[in-house]
Amino acid sequence: MHQQTLAQQARALAKGDYSARELATHYIQRIEQLDPQLNSFITLTAEQTLAQADAADSARANGSASALAGLPLAHQDTFCSKGVRTSCGSKMLDNFVAPYSAHLLEQLAAAGAVSLGKTNMDEFGMAASGTSSFYGATLNPRDAQRISGGAACGSAVAVAAGLASAASGCDSFGDIRLPAAHHGLTGLKPTYGRISRLGMTANASSFDQAGFITRSAEDAALLLQAGAGFDPRDSTSASEPVSDYSTTLGQPLNGLRIGIARNLFDEALDGRIAAQVLASAEQLQQLGATLIDIELAHADQAVACATIIGSGEASTNMSRFDGVRFGHRCDNPASLDDLYQRSRSEGFGPSVQLQVMLGAYYLSVGQYERYYVQAQKVRRLIKQAFVAAFDTVDLILAPVTAALPRLLSEAADVAAERDSQRYTALANLAGLPALSMPCGLVDGLPVGSQLLAPWFQEARLLNAAHQYQLATDWHTGRPSGY
C-alpha cells in the first residue's frame, strides 16, 4: 500500500481495495518499525489516527466520503494541532499543547484526511539541514552519512520512506523544496497567501507558506485543492479564486513557454546537477514546451536579502517565547530579566538564537536603514524582475539545490546552509508558487528541478510537473529498504 501515491490510494479506497483503517494501521506499523532509525516523527497520535480512519470508512459506507477521505498524512510540527503537542522542533515548546488547530489542518481534516502525527523539523524552521531539532536529527534514508535537509526534514523523510503517503510543510526559504529534491519527492510551495497561515507557527512571516511534500504532482494537486482558499483570519490570505487543480492536470504542454533562468546555473551549482536540471528542460521541450533563455535580475542578492528580512521578522516572532505564558520556563527565576534570559537561552537552540541575534541587529537603530530598508528595496526589484520575466514566459525553470546533501561528518557552516537556499528563496522573496520535482540521480542520490509560475498559477505549475512525471519515472524511485 505504501508504494502507492496518494492519488492511487484515493482510488483504491474508493474501489474498496482496502479500508482507511487498514491503510492507517499499515502506516502506523511501518512508523513503529522503521521510524526509530529515521526519527522523522516527533509525536504520533495512533489513537486519533485510527478514529479518523474509522470515521472515513463510515463516511464512505454511507456515501458521504470527502475528497481526501481516509488518506494518511503527516504534518510538520509547526502546524498547531488542537490537543496535541506542537513543538516546532524546539525545547521551548516541548510542553506546548495547542488549544486550536491550524487552518490547513482543519481544511484537510474536513476533507476527510487522516493525520498520522507531527513530523520532525529544524527548530522553528530556522535551519536547512534537518539536524537542528531538539528531538534530534532526522536521518537520510538513502545515505545515513548525509544530512536529510530541511527545514521540513521529517515530512520529506516520512514520505520518502513510506511512513506517510504525503505530508504538509512550511516553506520559508525553500524548506519544502530542498528536502523534497534530496529525497526524490515533489515539493510544492504555493503562492504566498494561497493557504492561510493561521495556526502555522511563524518563522519569517512574509516568507512562510504552507505547502506539501508528495510523491507526485497529482498528489500535490489533491492536497492543494483542500488547503487553498481565502481565510478572513489571515490578513495576508488571498481572495483570488481557487482553480480545480486536478481536472486541469491533463493539458498538453504545446506552446508553453518555459524560461531557463540562465544566471541561476552559476558557479555554485554542481555541474552534474546542472546537467540533470537542463535534461528536465529538454524533456519538457519534447513534450511541446518552448525553451527561452532568460536572466533574473538581482537573483544573486536573494540569500542576503532573505537573510536580512527573514531574520528580522524571525527575531521578533520569537519574542513571544518568553517563559511567561507558555513554553519553557527556567527553574527558580531570580528576577524578570533572569526569567527571560534563562528561559530563552535554555529553550532555544543555536540556530534560533542566531536568527534572533541577527534579526535584532538588522533592525537596530542605524543598521535598519543600512540593511533592512535596502533589503526591502532589493526584494521589490526581485519581484519586478519576475514580473518582467513572466511577460515573455509562462514558467521559469531553475535548479533547486546547488549540491548534494552534505555529509554529517562535515562541520555545519551557517553561511553555506543559507547559501543552499540560493535558488529557492527567490520564490519566497517574490511570493511566487514554485515546485520541486525529481529529475535524476547524481551519485545515486536524487536531485530536483524547480519550476516557478506567476502568482496564483499553481494549476499551470502542477500540470507541467504532472506531464513531466507522466513521461518520466524519476519520481517513482524509493530508498532501498523502504
Added chain:
Amino acid sequence: MQWETVIGLEIHAQLATKTKIFSGSSTEFGAAPNSQASAGDLAMPGTLPVLNEEAVRMACLFGLAVDAEIGEISRFDRKNYFYPDLPSGYQTSQLDLPIVGKGHMDITLEDGSTKRIGITRAHLEEDAGKSLHEDFSGMSGIDLNRAGTTLLEIVSEPEISNAKEAVAYARAIHSLVQYLGVCDGNMAEGSFRCDCNVSVRPVGQKEFGTRTEIKNVNSFRFIERAINTEIRRQIELIEDGGKVVQQTRLYDPAKDETRAMRSKEEATDYRYFPCPNLLPVVIEPGYLEQLRTTLPELPAQKRERFQSQFSLSAYDASVLTASRAMADYFEQVEKICGDAKLAANWAMGELSSLLNKDNLEIGQSPVSAQQLGELLVRIKDNTISGNIAKAVFEAIANGEGSADAIIEKRGLKQVTDSGAIEAILDEMLAANATEVEEYRNADDNRRKKMFGFFVGQAMKASRGKANPQQVNELLLKKLEG
C-alpha cells in the same frame, strides 16, 4: 532670568470598539482577569492579527473632526520590547505612516481668546495588559484583558505654553472624542491618559530646551499640577547650574513631585519595522466622504448654535457644551419646558452642584432631563415658585417620583387666589402691627428694607406657597394704602 515653557501632549484615547483592535475578544471593562484574552491575545504560536474595521472608522472620524490630513495609505509597525504584560514581545503600532496626519484643535483661553494647537498626528495601536503587583507575594499577576484594546495616540505639536493651556487642550480633546462617540473618556478606568512633554527655555531663545516626558497622567487636575511641578523643577535645576536630562518621569500626586523613570541613555531600541502580518490600510476618498456625513455636531458648532438659537451667553454656551452628555441633557430639558434661560440656569446651578456633591457624571444623574423639564414646566405655569422647586428637585433626586407627584403629595401647589393671599397678608400685618407703624413712618431706604421683611413673613406664613409676585403687589397696596 525669564523663562518660558514649551509643552506637547501625547494623549492615549481608548477607542470604544466592542472588540479588540486585532482580535475578536470583548473590551468590556472590569471582567475577571484573563477572561477576555483569546489565543491571539496571549500571542499563542500561529495566531494572526486581523484589523478591526471599527478602529479604522473611529480613527478616521477623529481625523475628520480635527480637520486632519488622512493619507490614503497607513501602515502598522512592530515596536519591540519585552514586558510580561506585552504577550507578543512587540506592540503593534504605527510609526512612519499614521492613519491621521496633521490637524488642529482650537482651545479657549482664560481671557476668552482662542488659541489653535497643532495636532502632529494620531495613530492606532494596541494597548498592553496589566501587571498586578499586589496580592501575589514575591510574584506579579498578569491580566491580559486589556491587552489588544484599541488605542488612538493623539500627539500635539509643542505649541502649548503653560499648564492651564495643556488642561484646556486635553479637555477639548476629551470632549471631542466623547462627542464623536469614539471614546468613553473614563479617566479613572484609564480610557483617557496623557503623557506630558515639558521643556523650558529663556524667553527669546529659539531652540527648545531639553524635554522630559511625564508618563500616564490620568486626571486634568494632575496634568496641571504635574506640569507646574516639572516646570519648577527644571527652572530650579538650571538656575542652580544643573542640566535637564532627557528622560521619562512619573508624577506622584501624594508628594506633588515628578520622579525619573528612565533616561534616554537607557532608552530601549524599539527596533521598529513594518508588521508583516498586516497589510497596509488603504483609505479611499469615497470612504472619508461617506464618513464625513456621519460626523455629529462638534463642540464649537454646538456652542455657536446654543448662543444663536437659545440666546445664551458665550459663557453659558461653553459650559453647557463642554460635554455632549450635558449638551444633550440641556437640550432635552429646554425642549420640555420651552425656556432656554431657565433650563440653562438649572442645568448649570442645581443640577451641577448636585452632581459635584456626589462626584457624578451627567450620565449618572439621579434627576433625568425629563424629570427636570417637567419640574421647570411647573415653575413656568406658576404651580410652584422657584424656591419650592428647589425642594422638589431634591425630592426627585431622592427618588420620590416626578415633580407633579411630589407637589401633589406634599401639597406644595402655589397659592394664586388673591383672596387667600390677602387673608394671609392681613393676618401677618395684624401680628406685626408695630413694624407696620414703623414702616409707615420710615424713609424710602428704610421702607425698602422693611418691605423685604414683610414679604419674608408672608411667604413663611404661606409655607412658601404663595405666589411671590402676587404677594409683592398686594402687600405694597396694603402698606401704602
